[in-house]
Amino acid sequence: MSEAKVSSAKARSAPPQVSVWRRFVNHLMTGVAVLTVLIVLVPLVAIFGYLLYKGFGSINWAFLTQTPKPVGEPGGGMANAIVGSMFILAIGSLIGVPLGIGAGIYLSEYGRNRFGDAIRFISDVLNGVPSIVIGIVAYGVVVLRQKHFSALAGGFALAIMMIPTIARTTEQMLLLVPQAIREAAYGLGIPRWRATLSITLRTATSGVITGVMLAFARVAGETAPLLFTAFGNQFWNLRLDQPTAALPLQIFTYAISPFDEWHRQAWAGALVLIVLIVGAVAAVRIAVSRGTLAGAR
């Protein structure tokens, strides 16, 4: 640093002199930072590249419309798993979304206190609980009581994962709504519950929906909590109390199998899964930004 002092005295007339070594270190570290970015981009590009290349190479009409063929027979598809996944996700959302949004409303409108802080902290921590542990809990709560694996158990597990995430994003979005809007509503004599639902929540709709979609996207690809809840199924099932196929489960089973035909289908399944996740999120974002929901902004 002493050198810096010396050079600052000269700085009035000339630009500060920086020693060669310091300049070298500066450039070196810039280079290192650029290198880390390149290294991180390699797997990203590789994963998406393979997914598109292998996925599009293996996907066909049969894959999207048929159920799995027995081992050794070529052909067949994952139609039942695609529908099964949507079924389980629908159950999960039906349980998880209302509870999550409700908890978010509580946190932002009534939760400016110790109890609210505790709930906030617990939600954040629950977000980090391994999904396989959630699977065990759903197994204990639903499967052991029903005596067999079921779609309901899978949906229950996914709902548990969605609630803390949705609660926190909903809270953040509601907090963005200016206090003046709430006060204006009260000034008109609207009761608080009505103001919260049709003014505050309405104003924050697009943000809340985005939060819900992020939670949805996160659980849509989950495999671990479905392993011993929804369990998987070779056939169609749309009953709550029966084991159900799910796309991530099917990808897992096929990926670790020794058959080339199944590997091919695993790649196709992975592509469909990514397209479903990205598609769902994108569709809602578009709908929120310019569709019928835009009026709520």
Added chain:
Amino acid sequence: MDTGFRLAMLACALAVLGILGLIVYELITRSALSWHAFGPKFFFGSDWNPVEDQYGALPFVYGTIVSSILALLIAIPLSVGVAVFITEMCPKWLKGPLSFFTELLAAIPSVIYGLWAIFVLVPLLRTDVEPALAKTLGWTGLFSGAPYGIGMLAAGTILAIMIIPIISSITREVLSVVPQNQREGVLALGATRWEMIRIGVLRNARAGIVGGIILGLGRALGETMAVTMVIGNRPEIAKSLFAPGYTMASVLANEFSEATGDLYLSALIEIGLALFLVTIVVNALARLMVWSVTRGQPARSHV
């Protein structure tokens, strides 16, 4: 009506508390059998033998710790580097796309990482990386034995790729709340850009960066599918990173639905309980550290 609405919302908030309670209750009651049978010895025994109803979880604990540490060693320099580049060096037009792409990594489901690892990463490790490592660093004993591809090294690598977005997005957030005049002050003293980053930015953001790293650790400890698909699933403790291993999460994934016998199931649930407690502690610690820097503003969830 107002009270009713308030109570209904309170009930939803209590559901969060209820979830925590339910997790704790289920795990503790259902693992009691194993706890009574083995006590604390459970985590120090290395014999996992369902046939003789003998259970020791040490190989799983070991595999979980080693694969996570390996992932952190790879991920920390890369993610901090990316975060520093994006917040401090990057031209403006590149900022948006770069953060978008790194966060895209967080949106890919675990099972797809596993699929990619099986068919791309593992063959690459087997044919190129592992022979090279054995030749240059084989004397350490960490890189010896047959290069299967499948094993601890593959698990650590795929975990690293999966936790980079988490660590780097939190680091980025923490770096961006360092006040701008800190940077200007250090620059005004004649520092080069790197000196400014080191002294003015990184030093101030230390606690938050460590918090992000711990959050990444939490994710690595509990990650299930991708690891299960490439770690080899053998309950062994080997010094070489080429050797197959097993983790707490992957033994649950593989054996839970086939566990016959109450003691077997209870032993598996005890592993789940241990995993739960460890990740709770790790996450609580990380949240507190990140909160201490971002001043109570919750860290934006990734994706």
